[in-house]
Amino acid sequence: MLCKNIAIASTLLTAFSGIASAGEWETTTEIGVEARIFLNDPIFPGQSDDTVQPSLTFQSDIRWRSDDGKHEFVFVPYVRADAVDEQRTRADLREGYYRYVSDGDWSVLAGVAKVFWGTTESRHLVDIINQTDAVEDIDEEDKLGQPMLMLSWLKDWGQLDFFVLPYFRDRTFPGIEGRLRTPLVVNEEEVFFSDDDKRDVIDYAVRYSHYFGDWDVGLSLFNGVAREPRFVTPVVPSATPEFFQLYDRITQAGLDLQYTKDAWLWKFEGIVREGQGETYTAAVAGFEYTLYQIFEKPWDLGLLGEYLYDGRDEDITLVEQGVTTAAPFTAFENDVFAGARLALNDTQDTSILAGAIVDAEDSSTAVFLEAERRLGQSWTLELESRLFLNVDEENIFAAFEEDDFLNIRLAKYF
Amino acid sequence: MAFRYSFRSPHATLAALLLLGVAGLGAAAVLSPANAQEEVSEVAAAEFANDPEARGTTPEAHKGYDIAARSDRTDHGYGDSRVSFTMILRNAAGQETTRDVNITTLEKADESVGDKSLVIFETPADVRGTALLSHAKILEPDDQWLYLPALKREKRIASANKSGPFVGSEFAFEDFTTQELNKFTYKYISEGELDGMAVDIIERYPRYENSGYTRQVSYTDQEIFQVRKVEFYDRRDALLKTLTLDDYRQYENGVYRAHKFTMVNHQTNKETDLVYEDYEFGLDLDENDFVKGVLRRIR
Structure with a gap:
């Protein structure tokens, strides 16, 4: 009797473990603690005068893939708790999707995902699917998860992706106590759209990418709500002056x-955009040249140079069918970027990236440094610094002039 | 005739016979020891096209090339493979760090091109999902794309960096990208003995640009024709590193694979070991599984 029970139990256990072990689970969790140290006092009313802005971050990457590799579920929640700026305390679903990869050469993804397009380093002009998570950092490299249906074909003639984007996400902004913000706080409650568009109007995009010998090429087309907002103030000023976001189609x-x-990489990104004032073009072009094993060490030094052009005219407001449109402000109308990346190629993957973007007209300069190193097997230490030098009062960076900072971040991976 | 080559093992003769059978030559007469040298190259010529530039002009070069070709071609025809391995990096003080890596390979169509491979890092956790896709070439630089999962960004990278270390290890990029026969010229040195095995010692010289080596000395056993040891000489022709290949196992498809690689750097006293798990073959992969678009499906 006992034997029989054990036999049944073990059969059940085997069956259960069979289900649980079908496919592959993988979880990577990252917990970070960071301190942003500001070198100067703030200049706008309401900004916290704390020198140190501490934060805690949590991100978990949970994914399951079937044994045949055709089905995949991905869930990546992200949380930040900030001690100073309550707008910086929030959660986001970075990724949360199901993907099916066919036997043939197509795949479909449904859910919230992140997509990157582009080649240049100083600015990501072409990259437009995901909204910028600007409360994280001002480098426009942190992105919010974007709900999408993505259909992809992977052929020997290249990759073709179709996107249907059913929900628009607003850009995030620091709150009144936060640093690195616009002079007026950006209202995150009430958001405006330039015509009847609402956030639930569907955006579409298509992209083709492939390589031909030494060339990598990407072509993309997007129709929908701009990820870049304009800032507007109400006709009747409110008690506390603030900016409202206005998004154009x-x-x-x-x-x-x-x-x-x-050892050369030559890079180019260019866009033509219609719908924000007059149709305009913008481009970034440059190079990356790497010197290998400098000073007879295993160190690689990459030298980066890029020119940034943006032809938008921020002053002109067009009136079309009773609606005014204009281009959002940009800092990169005529700028030069120079930088260097040092990779030590050690077991701890130590790397340092430093550079500066200089406005060719008014010489306003934004300097940055990013360094990282692994500690042991599962910790990383990152340093990041941004300095705003010689900023012209007309330049967008004038708002950040007193916001030079050093960010120290320690992260543990599980 | 000064560099007569002879088989010592019945297995080798059997392997050669099988190869001849496949090639449809069936000329058993050429298997006499006296003609073994020619027989090696006839096998090669029948199923593969020798690259005359790589094979060189002197008898020593021919013989070196033919031994390397036989070693390479013995394991030809595996189609595709997938394997996980652990990379153990040890500094001069003996401190260890490890990386778990998964590599999928598609065998080249012929010897005028290289294998295609996809390397994915599983640990350390902060680089999990980082991947390197390589389309190996013979003399031109390989095509390589790096995938950075945090940014969802794939980036074509310059592959001029042959001699740089691969992810902080004692393996250079050029040691790690697939070892294609025609990437080198050869010179037969002598027979010798290594750990009780009879071996052929040959030198090889990189034909591709930007190599960190003037020459490599390889030791190939005479029984199953596998490379057992390689010594690497730097640009000053000083001994830089020694690679030892151990734990060869034969799979059902007849292919041999080493399961332990030990690379010792004599100039820094650092060491990197690669410990392989079992290989999977017959995955039914094709060229489409190695286009750059697959990188975005990794993570």
């Missing part, structure tokens, strides 16, 4: 190129 064509030869 745009069509944008993008081209990204990279030519790879020897």
Whole structure:
């Protein structure tokens, strides 16, 4: 009797473990603690004068893939708790999707995901699917998860992706106590759209990418709500002056190129955008040249140079069918970027990236440094610094002039 | 005739016979020891096209090339494979760090091109999902794309960096990208003995640009024709590193694979070991599984 029970139990256990072990689970969790140290006092009313802005971050990457690799579920929640700026305390679903990869050469993804397009380093012009999570950092590299249906074909003639984006997400902004913000706080409750568009109007995008010998090419087309807002103030001023976000409907064509030869990477990104004032073009073009094993060490030094052009006219407000449109402000109308990346190629993957973007007209300069190193097997230490030098009062960076900072971040991975 | 080559093992003769059978030559007469040298190259010529530039002009070069070709071609025809391995990096003080890596390979169509491979890092956790896709070439630089999962960004990278260390290890990129026969010229040195095995010692010289080596000395056993040891000489022709390949196992498809690689750097006293799990073959992969678009499906 006992034997029989044990036999049944073990059969059940085997069956259960069979289900649980079908496919593959993988979880990576990252917990970070960071301190942003500001070197100067703030200049706008309401900003916290704390020198140190501490934060805690949590991100978990949970994914399951079936044994045949065709089905995949991904869930990536992200949380930040900030001690100073309550707008910086929030949660986001970075990714949360199901993907099916066919036997043939197509795949479909449904859910919240992140997509990157582009080649250049100083600015990501072509990249437009995900909204910028600007409360994280001002480098526009942190992105919010975007709900989408994505259909992809992967052929020997290249990759073709179709996107249907059913929900628009607003850009995030620091709150009144936060640093690195606009002079007026951006209202995050009430958001305006330039015509009847609402956030639930569907955006569409298509992208083709492939490589031809030493060339990598990407072509993209987007029609939908611009990810970049304009800031407007109400006609009747409110008690506390603030900016409201106003999003226009745009069509944008993008081209990204990279030519790879020897130790040289030549890069280009260009867009044509219609829908924000007059149709305009913008481009970034440059190079990355790597010197290998400098000083007879295993160190690699990459030298980066890029020119940034943006032809938008921020002053002109067009009136079309009773609606005014204009281009959002940009800091990168005519700028030069120079930088260097040092990789020590050690077991701790130590790397340092430093650079500066200089406005060719008014010489306003934004300097940055990013360094990281692994400690042991499961910790990382990151340093980041941004300095705003010689900023012209007309330049957008004038708002950040007193916000030079050093960010120290320690993260543990599980 | 000064560099007569002879088989010592019945297995080798059997392997050669099988190869001849496949090639449809069936000329058993050429298997006499006296003609073994020619027989090696005839096998090669029948199923593969020798690259005359790589094979060189002197008898020593021919013989070196033919031994390397036989070693390479013995394990030809595996189609595709997938394997996980642990990379153990040890500094001069003996401190260890590890990386778990998964590599999927598609065998080259012929010897005028290289294998295609996809390397994915599983640990350390902060680089999990980082991947390197390589399309190996013979003399031109390989095509390589790096995938950075945090940014969802794939980036074509310059592959001119042959001699740089691969992810902080004692393996250079050029040691790690697939070892294609025609990437080198060869010179037969002598027979020798290594750990009780009879071996052929040959030198090979990189034909591709930007190598960190003037030459490599390889030791290939005479029984199953596998490389057992390689010594690497730097640009000053000083001994830089020694690679030892151990734990060869034969799979059902006849292919041999080493399961332990030990690379010792004599100039820094650092060491990197690669410990392999079992290989999977017959995955039914094709070229489409190695286009850059697959990188975005990793993570």
